[in-house]
Amino acid sequence: MMFFADRMLGKLAKKLRLLGFDTLYLSQIEEDEILKLCFETGRILITRNRELHMKALKQGIRSLLLKSDSWRQQLVELSKVLDLKNADRMTRCSLCNAELILANPEKVKQKVPLYVQQIRNEFYECPVCGRLYWEGTHVEHALEEFRRLNL
Ligand SMILES: [Zn+2]
Incomplete structure (x- = not known):
């Protein structure tokens, strides 16, 4: 879809x-x-x-x-x-619509706060704008909103 x-x-x-x-x-x-x-x-x-x-x-x-x-x-x-439940969540950049790729570890070291690096293993990157994504903060917040809306 x-x-x-x-x-x-x-x-x-x-x-x-x-x-x-x-x-x-x-x-x-x-x-x-x-x-x-x-x-x-x-x-x-x-x-x-x-x-x-x-x-x-x-x-x-x-x-x-x-x-x-x-x-x-x-x-x-x-x-x-529509069935909005049936998609792979957190696979696209919310700004560019590009599909996320696994983040370059060097970039993660430079840009992600240390405490986040210590508690998360998976980081994704937008190949267009370079924005990094990981579970937690804004991502968790969005998922929480979806749950509240029963999506
Ligand atoms: Zn992007």
């Missing part, structure tokens, strides 16, 4: 990536380009724009129209029609 998140859904896009879903989010893109991209790549369009939603449906694109403007409620709306 791959998504395209429309303009107003930047926060939701980040959360979907943390859940493990390939989610494109581009703030500077014309509606026609969005539709073309979704059509050609089979991405599901997620939008709060009814007009865009209707256009997408007419072109045979799978589109989901969200009502809420909070990302938590948006996730709940999505989870009612």
Whole structure:
């Protein structure tokens, strides 16, 4: 399942990536380009724009129209029609959507606080922006949020 998140859904896009879903989010893109991209790549369009939603449906694109403007409620709306439980969590960069790779140990030594290095063994890195990921802190926080939303 791959998504395209429309303009107003930047926060939701980040959360979907943390859940493990390939989610494109581009703030500077014309509606026609969005539709073309979704059509050609089979991405599901997620939008709060009814007009865009209707256009997408007419072109045979799978589109989901969200009502809420909070990302938590948006996730709940999505989870009612899609299975969000079935993805490999923490495999994508929340900023770039790139797939994470095992982090270079040298980089971990330089950038990760010592106490974290002592309690964690696995570190991942985004090949695009270089951000490091490990279990704990923001990752734990995100997982906790998902559990609370029953995702
Ligand atoms: Zn990144």
